[in-house]
Amino acid sequence: xxxxxxxxxxxxxxxxxxxxxxxxxxxxxxxxxxxxxxxxxxxxxxxxxxxxxxxxxxxxxxxxxxxxxxxxxxxxxxxxxxxxxxxxxxxxxxxxxxxxxxxxxxxxxxxxxxxxxxxxxxxxxxxxxxxxxxxxxxxxxxxxxxxxxxxxxxxxxxxxxxxxxxxxxxxxxxxxxxxxxxxxxxxxxxxxxxxxxxxxxxxxxxxxxxxxxxxxxxxxxxxxxxxxxxxxxxxxxxxxxxxxxxxxxxxxxxxxxxxxxxxxxxxxxxxxxxxxxxxxxxxxxxxxxxxxxxxxxxxxxxxxxxxxxxxxxxxxxxxxxxxxxxxxxxxxxxxxxxxxxxxxxxxxxxx
Amino acid sequence: xxxxxxxxxxxxxxxxxxxxxxxxxxxxxxxxxxxxxxxxxxxxxxxxxxxxxxxxxxxxxxxxxxxxxxxxxxxxxxxxxxxxxxxxxxxxxxxxxxxxxxxxxxxxxxxxxxxxxxxxxxxxxxxxxxxxxxxxxxxxxxxxxxxxxxxxxxxxxxxxxxxxxxxxxxxxxxxxxxxxxxxxxxxxxxxxxxxxxxxxxxxxxxxxxxxxxxxxxxxxxxxxxxxxxxxxxxxxxxxxxxxxxxxxxxxxxxxxxxxxxxxxxxxxxxxxxxxxxxxxxxxxxxxxxxxxxxxxxxxxxxxxxxxxxxxxxxxxxxxxxxxxxxxxxxxxxxxxxxxxxxxxxxxxxxx
Numbered sequence: 202x203x204x205x206x207x208x209x210x211x212x213x214x215x216x217x218x219x220x221x222x223x224x225x226x227x228x229x230x231x232x233x234x235x236x237x238x239x240x241x242x243x244x245x246x247x248x249x250x251x252x253x254x255x256x257x258x259x260x261x262x263x264x265x266x267x268x269x270x271x272x273x274x275x276x277x278x279x280x281x282x283x284x285x286x287x288x289x290x291x292x293x294x295x296x297x298x299x300x301x302x303x304x305x306x307x308x309x310x311x312x313x314x315x316x317x318x319x320x321x322x323x324x325x326x327x328x329x330x331x332x333x334x335x336x337x338x339x340x341x342x343x344x345x346x347x348x349x350x351x352x353x354x355x356x357x358x359x360x361x362x363x364x365x366x367x368x369x370x371x372x373x374x375x376x377x378x379x380x381x382x383x384x385x386x387x388x389x390x391x392x393x394x395x396x397x398x399x400x401x402x403x404x405x406x407x408x409x410x411x412x413x414x415x416x417x418x419x420x421x422x423x424x425x426x427x428x429x430x431x432x433x434x435x436x437x438x439x440x441x442x443x444x445x446x447x448x449x450x451x452x453x454x455x456x457x458x459x460x461x462x463x464x465x466x467x468x469x470x471x472x473x474x475x476x477x478x479x480x481x482x483x484x485x486x487x488x489x490x491x492x493x494x495x496x497x498x499x500x501x502x503x504x505x506x507x508x509x510x511x512x513x514x515x516x517x518x519x520x521x522x523x524x525x526x527x528x529x530x531x532x533x534x535x536x537x538x539x540x541x542x543x544x545x546x547x548x549x550x551x552x
Numbered sequence: 553x554x555x556x557x558x559x560x561x562x563x564x565x566x567x568x569x570x571x572x573x574x575x576x577x578x579x580x581x582x583x584x585x586x587x588x589x590x591x592x593x594x595x596x597x598x599x600x601x602x603x604x605x606x607x608x609x610x611x612x613x614x615x616x617x618x619x620x621x622x623x624x625x626x627x628x629x630x631x632x633x634x635x636x637x638x639x640x641x642x643x644x645x646x647x648x649x650x651x652x653x654x655x656x657x658x659x660x661x662x663x664x665x666x667x668x669x670x671x672x673x674x675x676x677x678x679x680x681x682x683x684x685x686x687x688x689x690x691x692x693x694x695x696x697x698x699x700x701x702x703x704x705x706x707x708x709x710x711x712x713x714x715x716x717x718x719x720x721x722x723x724x725x726x727x728x729x730x731x732x733x734x735x736x737x738x739x740x741x742x743x744x745x746x747x748x749x750x751x752x753x754x755x756x757x758x759x760x761x762x763x764x765x766x767x768x769x770x771x772x773x774x775x776x777x778x779x780x781x782x783x784x785x786x787x788x789x790x791x792x793x794x795x796x797x798x799x800x801x802x803x804x805x806x807x808x809x810x811x812x813x814x815x816x817x818x819x820x821x822x823x824x825x826x827x828x829x830x831x832x833x834x835x836x837x838x839x840x841x842x843x844x845x846x847x848x849x850x851x852x853x854x855x856x857x858x859x860x861x862x863x864x865x866x867x868x869x870x871x872x873x874x875x876x877x878x879x880x881x882x883x884x885x886x887x888x889x890x891x892x893x894x895x896x897x898x899x900x901x902x903x
Binding site: 256270272337542 | 599602607608621623624626628661681685688689849851852853854855889892896897
């Protein structure tokens with residue numbers, strides 16, 4: 202699969218040792234056919250979100266940004282896609298998931314649409330909007346302490362006790378394929394515009410969104426350079442891409458990007474991402490708040506901190522976009538009003 | 553034209569005396585063919601904005617809302633559509649326009665794309681974001697005092713002195729046809745979903761957007777009831793629909809809906825709207841702020857006060873949407889951060 206990608210010498214580091222599961226000699230973790238099959242499952246269920254642009258943002262970066270607006274997706278983030286694609290392939294029965302919030306909402310709605318009960322394990326410090334929305338979607342909420350409890354263990358215990366199927370947040374080929382429909386739609390849209398993009402920047406927590414999106418984009422555009430974007434202190438994927446093994450984040454780091462606080466890359470997602478990504482970009486909280494403000498002013502889209510890191514990477518110059526056409530994913534918009542006011546206030550200080 | 557509409561007995565008040573220019577015996581002001589021709593001119597120039605929905609908003613009204621997101625349009629409002637359609641049909645030369653802000657930005661960008669110079673006459677109390685964006689788009693700004701000066705006279709003087717073509721904000725068949733592409737796209741989208749909407753609510757200042765949109769929607773759906781939505785104190789169209797003649801607003805009224813402060817309906821727009829509309833809805837500023845907050849929370853779209861009145865009419869119960877499928881137009885998103893914070897603060901008080 203994807204011969205156009207593996208045949209392409211640059212800019213991907215083809216000289217890296219082949220990672221497990223991603224080498225050309227083994228079965229790929231996720232294929233373009235898996236993503237196309239996910240798109241069929243999602244048709245009429247998940248929304249096809251628009252690709253936005255802004256002359257002001259283009260002028261700011263000296264290039265052209267084409268911006269995928271996943272905050273407009275059902276449940277306010279891309280997570281609904283992977284949840285739907287996974288649940289559609291599960292045997293009958295209830296589901297359980299652990300999530301900082303967006304996967305929770307995606308699973309809750311996907312389960313309800315499929316007529317299944319859902320239990321969601323969520324950190325007690327997750328944004329109130331995400332807790333409330335998850336309950337509103339009909340799921341049972343189980344809160345845990347992010348610092349002293351292990352959400353994976355809690356999930357496994359509930360699964361063993363109730364027979365519920367665990368819907369992982371990212372390290373599952375069905376999740377990766379579902380999130381990959383983001384890339385599939387972007388590829389279709391830019392092709393229809395007659396555009397060949399130079400690069401793409403995708404928000405990265407556990408790496409499911411970017412693994413699927415990169416699979417679709419690299420299949421469509423053999424020369425595209427796909428970059429992950431992460432918050433400072435949670436740059437585990439950037440460091441793992443450099444070292445070649447899964448690197449964890451330093452304990453005690455803090456970030457406003459609540460959606461991107463996974464402790465380390467997934468095993469499957471890193472295998473895909475090592476093969477396909479051109480590198481990892483890192484942005485600080487100030488750049489994130491500025492990107493949220495610019496999305497408010499220029500795109501009229503509400504973006505949460507974790508959903509804004511890719512745009513922040515473009516606007517802060519973490520990726521030099523001058524003279525380039527760059528795809529940017531806004532991955533979610535579930536942000537408490539208090540946090541959003543902080544982004545608007547950063548506007549007042551700067552403008 | 554539009555026989556299906558005039559043949560329909562209800563809910564439009566067919567028993568009203570035929571207004572000038574809109575009676576079945578005279579040439580219609582704007583036809584569906586005019587709107588379709590506008591759509592051809594706008595293809596690839598104006599964006600096709602998405603039709604959004606939210607289970608939470610549907611639950612709140614007890615019906616189904618399908619929400620057109622024109623804040624995502626170029627320049628942040630629908631006004632770009634009418635400006636493009638009009639300027640494309642003008643003889644060569646510069647253009648001039650008077651506007652509280654959104655028409656200004658629409659004309660500025662449409663003129664620049666057409667290689668024309670633009671002068672914009674704007675009230676000195678228009679939101680800073682609208683003034684700044686208009687200048688950023690390359691137009692020359694002329695500020696005037698809303699209470700003591702006549703913008704139409706200033707526009708006519710500049711047109712006479714410089715030979716510039718006046719691009720009216722609403723009372724022009726080319727403007728109405730351009731804005732009507734909002735309705736055309738909505739009709740196409742809901743038809744593709746197999747839906748026949750019961751009603752539509754459209755924000756109304758001078759009445760150009762709703763005149764064009766109603767023309768397209770009533771052509772597509774013979775039974776649809778189209779309602780205007782206006783802010784309290786600026787309900788000139790609602791009262792004009794009742795009296796049958798153009799009613800002005802009472803001087804001294806204030807509203808946060810800066811985009812909807814036209815002094816009275818247009819002559820042409822009222823002629824169209826008297827024939828097609830089912831009635832006029834009125835909402836207060838508190839309902840508008842609440843609608844902005846709900847659009848933030850549930851749709852992830854930034855909406856300005858004037859752009860939120862139609863959604864406010866649905867959410868406040870000004871139109872009873874129970875058991876109905878209702879199209880709602882969000883018409884623009886050019887709002888200063890200070891005003892938007894006010895909407896978020898109203899959230900804190902309510903939630």
